[in-house]
Amino acid sequence: ERFKLIAADDVQTPFTDAARIFAPQKGANPATVDKLTLRLRQQAETYRTEFGVDLSRLPGSGAAGGIAGAVFALGGKITSGFDLVANLFDLRSTIETADLVVTGEGRLDATSLNGKVVGGVLRTVDSRVPLLVVVGTATADAIRMVRAAHPDTSLISLEEAFGLERAMGETAALITQVIGDHLKSLQPGEARSEEHTF
Numbered sequence: 001e002r003f004k005l006i007a008a009d010d011v012q013t014p015f016t017d018a019a020r021i022f023a024p025q026k027g028a029n030p031a032t033v034d035k036l037t038l039r040l041r042q043q044a045e046t047y048r049t050e051f052g053v054d055l056s057r058l059p060g061s062g063a064a065g066g067i068a069g070a071v072f073a074l075g076g077k078i079t080s081g082f083d084l085v086a087n088l089f090d091l092r093s094t095i096e097t098a099d100l101v102v103t104g105e106g107r108l109d110a111t112s113l114n115g116k117v118v119g120g121v122l123r124t125v126d127s128r129v130p131l132l133v134v135v136g137t138a139t140a141d142a143i144r145m146v147r148a149a150h151p152d153t154s155l156i157s158l159e160e161a162f163g164l165e166r167a168m169g170e171t172a173a174l175i176t177q178v179i180g181d182h183l184k185s186l187q188p189g190e191a192r193s194e195e196h197t198f
Contacts, residue, residue, distance in 0.1 A: 005076025008084045009063030010116040015055035016040045018062030040066055047073040082120030092124055098185060101125050102179055104134035108142040108157075113149065122149045132177055132182050134158065136167060154182060 013021045019028070019036035028036065043066065044055045055061040060078040061069035068078050077117045086092070095101055103121040105112060113119035118133060125131050131150055137159040146153055156178050158167035167174060 005071050005074055006084070007060070007063065007068035007071035007076060007078045009060050009068045009078060010081045011063050011111065012059040012115055013062035014057050014059060015044050015061040015066050015069035018066050021062065022065065044069070063159035080115060080120075082117055083130065084116065084147070086120065086124065095125055095129060098129055100130045100132060100179075100183060102132045102134060104175075106136040108133070108135040108138035108146070108155075110139070110141055110145065112142055113145050119149075122153075125150060127152065130154070130186060132156070132179065134178055137164075156182075175198075 009067055011021075016037065017196055019033050023033045023036055026163060035193045040062075041056075047069070048054050053073050055066075055069040058072065058078070060067065061072055063069075063078075072078055101121060103104075103118050105116065108118060113122065121125065121131070127150065131153045133146060134155055135155070135157050137155050138155065146155055158171065158174050160176055161167075161178075162170075
């Protein structure tokens, strides 16, 4: 075997649904979504004819605009990106010795707990280890889902805490500040600050 192809992805979206799910997030209007969906269906038919694979309902094949499906059509496999990286770095053992686990993403929504990093971390972190989720923004449904999965999680939205303009312009500094403040709140004898959390 000369090489191995692996598509490490974080979604379960089938190939022909990629435009419908992801294109609006990138600013596509309904007409553009329809055009892209038609193109994906045509490409799926090409893969079926030339490679004998049906991507129309294959979970994960729509990741990265269908690149995962192309990898699969060429004989590769689709796997969870989180699981791949977590296994490579023995994340579970590392977390067991941590004082604090920090994860996050730009927009926390229902998809965040379905294959993405935040969901993977929530599944991996033991309830004895403090967890901090830092996001740009979050939907109410996603907040409820995080709380249900890990009730003691501290969840901070930079947009909610600092406003959208500052959150976008000073992201790295604000994340550093939030993590530093949270670490201080975990020190024995100090009052636990709930500022900017929800």
